[in-house]
Amino acid sequence: MxxxxxxxxxxxxxxxxxxxxxxxxxxxxxxxxxxxxxxxxxxxxxxxxxxxxxxxxxxxxxxxxxxxxxxxxxxxxxxxxxxxxxxxxxxxxxxxxxxxxxxxxxxxxxxxxxxxxxxxxxxxxxxxxxxxxxxxxxxxxLSPDPALLFARLRSLAPAVRRVAVIYNPRHNEWLLRLARDAARLHGIDLAPLEAFDLAGAARLYRGVFADADGRRDALWLPTDPTTVDDTTILPLVLREAWDRALPVFSSSFAHVRKGVLFALYPNxxxxxxxxxxxxxxxxxxxxxxxxxxxLREVHAALNLRTASHLGIATSAVVQHTFQFLYPEP
Missing domain, CATH: 3.40.50.2300 (Response regulator)
Structure with missing residues (x-):
């Protein structure tokens, strides 16, 4: 529940x-x-x-x-x-x-x-x-506050106007209620899509990438055992995101090493x-x-290689706001 x-x-x-x-x-x-x-x-x-x-x-x-x-x-x-x-x-x-x-x-x-x-x-x-x-x-x-995630996204990619998220409401309806309010505060159009099994999530991700515009869209990976499977879903997401230059951010620290742009994780x-x-x-x-x-007591992790691929400038000042950089500069 x-x-x-x-x-x-x-x-x-x-x-x-x-x-x-x-x-x-x-x-x-x-x-x-x-x-x-x-x-x-x-x-x-x-x-x-x-x-x-x-x-x-x-x-x-x-x-x-x-x-x-x-x-x-x-x-x-x-x-x-x-x-x-x-x-x-x-x-x-x-x-x-x-x-x-x-x-x-x-x-x-x-x-x-x-x-x-x-x-x-x-x-x-x-x-x-x-x-x-x-x-x-x-x-x-342990799920980071969506308001903190969206604030970090806007600081790195201010042109983003729409964020897609695929989630199972049985796990994360409470989080999406918070996310909708946070998105409005940050001028973001949240596009939530519900999935109740892995196959349904995979189909929705393919649809998101087919319609995505990397200049104004981004994808959020919440902590969700149904829709963010590290074995099947994550490789698909990272491959498509790289090819389409689409920013992907996550609620999981481990995903930064694998290629997402940034994540928030517990302090x-x-x-x-x-x-x-x-x-x-x-x-x-x-x-x-x-x-x-x-969770509002967070650290932030940034993938420098992904940021460079997306054309996001990461000056020393920007890097200083992250507690973990990958790979180490």
């Missing part, structure tokens, strides 16, 4: 609240004594983290998120690496023993473990791109900081609403 995006007014209010929290402000309208901060005794030892016990380099993703949480809270948190066959009773006993009030559940394994704990515990979710019953959860997903430490804020907020008298937000 897709994420359930909150209505626009609720989302805007939540973003304002989160921004206030990041700036160290109190929630507007909340009495001073109701706000819980990391330095308060109520927050000490009250937050735990559940994450999959996997080897590096993937383990570093989770340890960097934990580092960000600890930096934001200015304290160590209790973190439980979860083996596939972990003992849920032992986990529940440890959480109770340490006085944990909120858990940050990372990845699907973390979410499954959190679901088996005391329902009174607060739960903040991250480390996943899609989630059933998302309206029941609070957290930040895991900053993501951890914001998850720490959400966890603290759940312990306040004015907790954030249940909603999954798109």
């Amino acid at each position: 897709p994420f359930a995006a909150p209505p626009d007014p609720a989302l805007r209010a939540f973003l304002l609240r989160l921004s206030a929290a990041l700036a160290g402000s109190l929630v507007p309208g909340a009495p001073a004594h109701a706000h819980v901060t990391a330095s308060d005794p109520a927050a000490q030892q009250a937050i735990g983290v559940l994450y999959p016990d996997i080897p590096d380099p993937l383990r570093k993703v989770f340890t960097d998120i934990i580092k960000g949480i600890e930096e934001q809270l200015q304290q160590r948190v209790h973190a439980w690496p979860l083996a596939p066959e972990h003992d849920p009773n032992e986990l529940a006993a440890g959480i109770k023993r340490h006085g944990v009030r909120v858990v940050v559940a990372l990845g699907r394994q973390g979410l499954r473990a959190a679901a088996a704990l005391d329902p009174a515990l607060g739960v903040v979710v991250s480390g996943i791109s899609s989630l059933p019953d998302a309206e029941r959860h609070t957290g930040i997903c 895991h430490t900053e993501l951890g900081r914001n998850l720490g804020n959400l966890a603290t907020g759940l312990m306040s008298a004015y907790p954030p609403p249940r909603a999954m937000l798109p």
Whole structure:
């Protein structure tokens, strides 16, 4: 099932609240004594983290998120690496023993473990791109905010006026709702096309390329297991895009090495900081609403070879705005 995006007014209010929290402000309208901060005794030892016990380099993703949480809270948190066959009773006993009030559940394994704990515990979710019953959860997903993607696209290719995206609404209808609003703000005509299987997605991609004009069109590859298959779809997309000089940008870092123009990917430490804020907020008298937000804590990656092929100038100043360049200049 897709994420359930909150209505626009609720989302805007939540973003304002989160921004206030990041700036160290109190929630507007909340009495001073109701706000819980990391330095308060109520927050000490009250937050735990559940994450999959996997080897590096993937383990570093989770340890960097934990580092960000600890930096934001200015304290160590209790973190439980979860083996596939972990003992849920032992986990529940440890959480109770340490006085944990909120858990940050990372990845699907973390979410499954959190679901088996005391329902009174607060739960903040991250480390996943899609989630059933998302309206029941609070957290930040790993799909980059479309507004950030479109802003980056316009900075590199200001002549682009139309962006095609092929997606499965079962996974990404929530994201497309955000994308439509973001596209209007950036003067982009979004052309979304729905596909429910790989064969249908392949047909739609061929149609997009048949009609595309590389001078004003671009293609966005979202995080979508149905429509952005790395084995079948991606080679087709990259071959056609190269031949037609069509800009393609992605929500996946791995695609930059393979030939897309640019991608946004998680800044895991900053993501951890914001998850720490959400966890603290759940312990306040004015907790954030249940909603999954798109990722705004991002790094950017650029393929210099693709940019050159498309005639996009990448000066030292432009390159400085990207955290990863391929190939290295």
